Each structure stands twice: as C-alpha cells, then as structure tokens.
Amino acid sequence: MMNKLLLGRFIPGHSLVHRLDPRSKLLLSFYYIGIIFLANNWQTYLVLFLFTILAVRLSEIKMSFFIRGVRPLIWLILFTVLLQVFFTRGGTTYWSWGPIVLSQFGIVNGIYIFMRFVLIIFMSTLLTLTTPPLSLADAIEAILKPLRVVHFPVYEVALMLSIALRFVPTLMDETEKIMNAQRARGVDFGEGNLFQQMRAVVPLLIPLFVSSFNRAEDLATAMEARGYQGGEGRSKYRVLVWHAIDSWSVVGFAILTVILIWLRA
Amino acid sequence: MDITFKDVDYTYQAGTPFESQALHDINLTIADHSFTAIIGHTGSGKSTLVQHLNALLKPTSGTVTIGERKITPETNNKHLKPLRQKVGMVFQFPESQLFEETVAKDIAFGPMNFGMSAEDAAKKAAEMLNLVGLPADLLERSPFDLSGGQMRRVAIAGVLAMTPEVLVLDEPTAGLDPAGRREIMGMVTQLHEKQHLTVILITHHMEDVASYADHVVVMEHGTIAKVGKPSDVFQDVAWLQERQLGVPETTEFAARLQKQGFHFDRLPLTEVELAAALLPQLPREAVQPHDE
Numbered sequence: 074m075m076n077k078l079l080l081g082r083f084i085p086g087h088s089l090v091h092r093l094d095p096r097s098k099l100l101l102s103f104y105y106i107g108i109i110f111l112a113n114n115w116q117t118y119l120v121l122f123l124f125t126i127l128a129v130r131l132s133e134i135k136m137s138f139f140i141r142g143v144r145p146l147i148w149l150i151l152f153t154v155l156l157q158v159f160f161t162r163g164g165t166t167y168w169s170w171g172p173i174v175l176s177q178f179g180i181v182n183g184i185y186i187f188m189r190f191v192l193i194i195f196m197s198t199l200l201t202l203t204t205p206p207l208s209l210a211d212a213i214e215a216i217l218k219p220l221r222v223v224h225f226p227v228y229e230v231a232l233m234l235s236i237a238l239r240f241v242p243t244l245m246d247e248t249e250k251i252m253n254a255q256r257a258r259g260v261d262f263g264e265g266n267l268f269q270q271m272r273a274v275v276p277l278l279i280p281l282f283v284s285s286f287n288r289a290e291d292l293a294t295a296m297e298a299r300g301y302q303g304g305e306g307r308s309k310y311r312v313l314v315w316h317a318i319d320s321w322s323v324v325g326f327a328i329l330t331v332i333l334i335w336l337r338a
Numbered sequence: 339m340d341i342t343f344k345d346v347d348y349t350y351q352a353g354t355p356f357e358s359q360a361l362h363d364i365n366l367t368i369a370d371h372s373f374t375a376i377i378g379h380t381g382s383g384k385s386t387l388v389q390h391l392n393a394l395l396k397p398t399s400g401t402v403t404i405g406e407r408k409i410t411p412e413t414n415n416k417h418l419k420p421l422r423q424k425v426g427m428v429f430q431f432p433e434s435q436l437f438e439e440t441v442a443k444d445i446a447f448g449p450m451n452f453g454m455s456a457e458d459a460a461k462k463a464a465e466m467l468n469l470v471g472l473p474a475d476l477l478e479r480s481p482f483d484l485s486g487g488q489m490r491r492v493a494i495a496g497v498l499a500m501t502p503e504v505l506v507l508d509e510p511t512a513g514l515d516p517a518g519r520r521e522i523m524g525m526v527t528q529l530h531e532k533q534h535l536t537v538i539l540i541t542h543h544m545e546d547v548a549s550y551a552d553h554v555v556v557m558e559h560g561t562i563a564k565v566g567k568p569s570d571v572f573q574d575v576a577w578l579q580e581r582q583l584g585v586p587e588t589t590e591f592a593a594r595l596q597k598q599g600f601h602f603d604r605l606p607l608t609e610v611e612l613a614a615a616l617l618p619q620l621p622r623e624a625v626q627p628h629d630e
C-alpha cells in the first residue's frame with residue numbers, strides 16, 4: 074500500500090511557528106541555510122543545534138517527524154560524510170591506505186558536514202510541516218513580485234504552483250485507487266525483473282494521464298466559467314499579514330547571526 | 339466459497355501519526371452463492387471492508403477466511419493471485435481502470451494476467467462484451483471513445499472475464515441513469531442466478547437491496563450495526579432513518595399508511611407485496627372495476 078506520509082507533509086496546529094507569516098518563514102528558512110555556513114567550530118555548531126531544537130520545540134510537533142525527514146536522505150548524507158572523512162588530510166593521521174586517509178581533521182569535518190545536513194533538513198522540514206502548501210505558494214508569489222519589472226510572469230507561476238500543490242494529494246489518492254483496481258486484475262507492482270516492473274507501470278500511468286488531462290480541462294472550464302482572466306489586479310482571499318511575532322523572529326535570527334560571527338574561529 | 343471475518347480491525351496508515359481506524363471488531367459470515375448487500379452512511383467503512391476480500395487490504399488484527407485461504411496481518415504479499423482471480427472486484431467508477439488501445443484488449447487484460455492464452459482471452463472478451471449488453475462492433479474501438487455508461491460496462495466485463503467465483507461491486511450504478519442502473523442490476527442478478535456467483539454489493543439504493551439481495555449488512559462507524567434479511571432489516575424504519583439510511587420507497591409509503599390506520603403484519607418491500615397487503619383492507623367499491 075502506498076504510504077501517504079509524504080516527506081514534510083503539513084500538520085495543522087496553532088503553535089507560535091504555525092502562526093508566523095509564511096513569507097517570514099520562507100525567507101528566514103533560506104536565511105538560516107545561508108548562516109549555517111558561518112559555523113566552523115564546535116561552539117557555533119552547538120549554538121545552531123540549540124537554536125534549531127528551540128524552533129522545533131516551539132512548533133509543538135513531535136521530534137519523530139523531523140527524524141523521519143532525515144531518513145530518506147540518509148544514504149546521500151553518509152556518502153558525503155564518508156568522502157569528507159576519508160579524503161581530508163591534516164592533524165594526526167590515524168591510518169592511511171593509498172589516497173585514503175583517516176585523519177583528525179577528516180573526522181571533525183565529517184561530523185560538521187553531518188550536523189550541517191541534519192540542521193538544514195530539520196529547518197526545512199519545520200517550514201513544510203507548519204505551513205499549508207497554499208500559503209507557501211502565496212509566500213512565493215509575494216516574494217517574486219518585484220520580478221514583475223523584468224516581465225517575469227509572477228501570477229501565472231504562482232497559479233501553476235498552487236494548482237500543482239493542490240492536486241498532489243488528489244493524484245496520490247487516484248494513484249492508489251488505480252493501483253488497487255489493476256492489482257485486482259492480476260497486476261503485481263514492484264515484483265519480477267526490471268522489464269516486468271516497467272510493463273506493470275503502463276496500466277497505471279495511462280489511466281492517470283487520462284484523468285489528469287480530463288481534470289485539467291474541467292478545471293480550466295470551471296475557472297473560465299467563473300470569470301478568471303489572469304492574475305493582474307486580483308485581490309486575495311487569504312491576505313498575508315505581518316505580525317509582531319514575525320518581527321520578533323527576525324530579531325531572533327539577527328541575534329543568532331551576531332552570536333555566530335562572535336564565536337566562529 | 340464461504341467468507342468469514344473474525345475479529346477484524348483495520349487501521350489506515352497504522353504506526354504513523356496519521357493513523358485512523360476504519361474497521362472495529364468485524365465478525366461476519368457471507369455464505370456461498372448468497373447475494374449480500376452492504377449499506378451504510380458514507381465513511382462507514384464499506385469500501386474498506388470489501389477490499390479485505392481479495393487481500394488488497396490485510397487486517398491489522400483478526401482473520402479473514404476466503405474459502406480455503408486465510409488472510410492475517412502476517413500474510414505475505416506474494417502468491418495472492420489465485421485469490422484475486424477468484425474474487426472479482428468492481429471498484430467505484432471502474433471506468434478509470436481502462437487503459438488498453440482497444441476494448442477487446444482491455445477486457446482480455448485480466449484473464450491474461452491470470453495465465454489464459456491470448457487466443458482464449460480474446461474469445462472470452464467477445465463473450466463478456468455480449469454478456470454486459472454491448473454490441474460486438476465495439477471490440478476494436480478505443481475504450482476512451484465510449485460513453486460513460488459503455489465504459490462502465492467494459493470495465494465490468496474486464497472483471498467478469500477473469501471468471502471469478504465471488505463478485506464484489508462497489509456502487510456499480512453510481513452516476514448512471516435509471517435505465518442503465520436497471521440493466522446493470524439485471525445483469526448482476528443473471529450472473530447470480532444462472533452462474534451461481536456469490537455477489538457482494540455496496541449500494542445506496544434501498545430499492546436494489548429490497549429487490550435483489552438475500553442478506554443485508556448495515557455498517558456504522560466501522561462496525562456492523564445489523565445483519566439480516568432485507569425483509570427483517572427494513573421493518574425498523576425509524577432505526578434506519580436515525581442512521582441516515584433510507585428504506586425502499588414502498589416501505590416508507592406503507593409506514594405512512596400504517597400511521598393512518600392501515601394494518602400490516604410486516605412492512606412490504608416491493609409494490610407487489612404492498613398491493614397484496616393493501617387489497618383486503620380497501621373498501622369493496624374502490625376495488626371493484628367500474629361497469630361501463
């Protein structure tokens with residue numbers, strides 16, 4: 074059975090983090106990824122770690138959700154960490170074999186890289202767990218707005234994005250339904266050799282494409298019937314409002330930046 | 339093939355923070371060659387229940403026995419094909435499962451997956467198309483060029499072509515016009531009577547339950563609220579309406595007559611039964627034909 078637990082699926086709530094404006098959440102998340110690269114010793118990593126744990130606690134979401142976010146990427150992380158560990162020279166060398174060395178710097182770097190991955194994943198998981206996808210699309214639209222001066226189609230891109238996000242769960246449901254229907258007709262998904270597995274996908278993909286095209290057409294008709302004619306000048310149903318907590322979080326990140334610069338080696 | 343549910347629970351997305359229990363403690367026996375209707379409010383777990391019949395879902399606890407085959411939470415996902423061949427499942431809006439270039443190929447898809455030769459499957463396809471009441475010249479057409487009702491029948495033909503012993507239908511007439519509904523239900527009855535298929539039908543049409551089924555299962559919040567013959571279950575009009583389920587129109591009409599002083603030993607389910615029960619109670623002049 075398909076597991077609907079998508080990486081970083083939105084979890085409704087009323088915590089401090091949930092109530093933040095999606096624009097500030099999105100911008101601060103990107104900013105956080107930027108300042109992670111300021112950290113270069115154990116003190117700075119410790120500060121970042123504590124800050125991230127604080128943010129997670131403020132979201133009132135269980136830690137297990139965040140750890141789940143790391144799991145799908147664990148092989149990529151381990152690969153990168155091992156590259157760092159075995160190909161960095163410096164400090165005491167404990168062991169070497171041809172170009173491969175196990176050195177003091179290598180081990181320390183490996184730990185830092187690992188921390189960096191985990192912190193970035195935690196923070197971006199925090200963003201998607203606490204922000205409804207459509208608010209995220211609104212935030213992206215708001216942030217892209219200045220690009221209109223260079224004739225970037227901001228409204229169209231925002232609309233495409235919110236429609237795509239809106240239909241992800243629908244598509245997942247549809248996929249599961251069609252898979253079940255074809256299983257009942259004797260298809261084994263994910264069994265047999267590569268050729269057999271590829272063949273099993275055809276009875277799934279064709280109905281999915283057909284229904285997606287039909288749905289797209291219906292949606293377009295419905296939008297036109299209700300007078301949609303492009304985004305210019307449209308008002309919003311969900312108006313984004315900047316609150317005091319948004320300003321306070323910006324202050325929090327500013328303090329974090331100052332501490333990092335002060336502590337870094 | 340008898341089907342037995344013993345202490346079956348089912349939880350969607352068990353073990354994740356999104357888990358939700360859809361079936362609680364289901365105990366149920368469906369006899370061989372019976373025609374069972376499953377009714378219940380939307381979200382009561384009907385579709386979840388029937389997906390256990392061919393192990394598309396496996397119970398989170400308890401046992402489902404289908405003929406010789408026992409399905410438990412530990413059952414392996416392999417070797418389920420013989421079971422899936424024996425239990426044909428027509429899902430809600432089955433036309434969404436069509437995908438082949440031609441109607442003939444789509445109907446033959448199921449039987450070929452279960453090991454029938456291409457030749458036999460093609461023969462079967464022609465036979466089944468006839469059975470669901472469609473003309474033979476549709477065989478070489480694309481299934482996507484058909485009308486909604488025709489697509490529905492092709493999809494049903496695709497399931498029947500697997501020659502199942504048990505036929506499960508999840509609201510097979512949803513969205514069809516009254517004539518289309520009668521035809522599909524007529525076809526199902528034929529299969530039940532002539533080929534002795536065990537039929538399990540999920541429906542919201544109480545008339546269908548009254549006219550075709552010999553057993554009714556009433557579901558409520560993931561549990562079985564009542565099991566019995568339609569003529570027994572529909573006696574308690576108030577009980578059903580409390581659960582936002584209707585009764586056949588005839589039964590409702592009879593219940594209203596009863597309030598106005600008519601007497602019924604048992605509430606009738608069909609027009610014929612109603613007429614028979616009403617006739618002796620009407621004043622003589624009203625019944626006698628007028629002399630012209």
Ligand SMILES: Nc1ncnc2c1ncn2[C@@H]1O[C@H](COP(=O)(O)OP(=O)(O)OP(=O)(O)O)[C@@H](O)[C@H]1O
Nearest residue numbers: 350351358360378379380381382383384385386387
């Ligand atoms: N794939 C799924 N994941 C999680 N929950 C589900 C899933 N499918 C169904 N449910 C939940 O399980 C419960 C029973 O659903 P089910 O589809 O069995 O109802 P139903 O009786 O068939 O309703 P309907 O008459 O609307 O078809 C519902 O509360 C539903 O929200």
Ligand SMILES: [Mg+2]
Nearest residue numbers: 384385430508
């Ligand atoms: Mg259903």
